[in-house]
Amino acid sequence: MDDRLVSDCNQILHLLLNGNTHVNDIIKGTSLPKKRVFTANDFLESIKLINKTNHPKHKQKILVSLTDFGKHFAKLIVNFEKFDESLKCINVVVKQFKDYDRSDEKVPKNILAHNK
Helix, strand or coil: CCHHHHHHHHHHHHHHCCCCEEHHHHHHHHCCCHHHHHHHHHHHHHCCCEEEEECCCCCCCEEEEECHHHHHHHHHHHHHHHHHHHHHHHHHHHHHHHHCCCCCCHHHHHHHHHCC
C-alpha cells in the first residue's frame, strides 16, 4: 500500500468519525481528487472499515459510513496521533533537561513550569 493511499484513507476515516456522509462531501471535506476518494473508499470497504449504500431519498448519492470495526479503528488512529504529539512534547522537555547547566538548580523547575 503506498503512502498516498494511507494518507487518503486516514483523512476519510477522520471525516467519517463525525458521522455518515456522501462521497461528494468527502471530496469537499478532504480536498482530495474524486478518483483518489473512490480508490480509498473501495479499499476501506474491502477491509470492512466502511459501508457504502445508496441514499434512501436520493438514488444517485452514495452514503458512506464507518462499520463498528471502522469506528474503533479510526478512534485508535486518533489516539495514536495524540500519543505521538505527547511524546514529542516529552522529548522536548527531556532534551531541555539534558542541555541545562547543572550548576543552576532552578533551571529544571523553570523548564517544567514553562512546559505545562
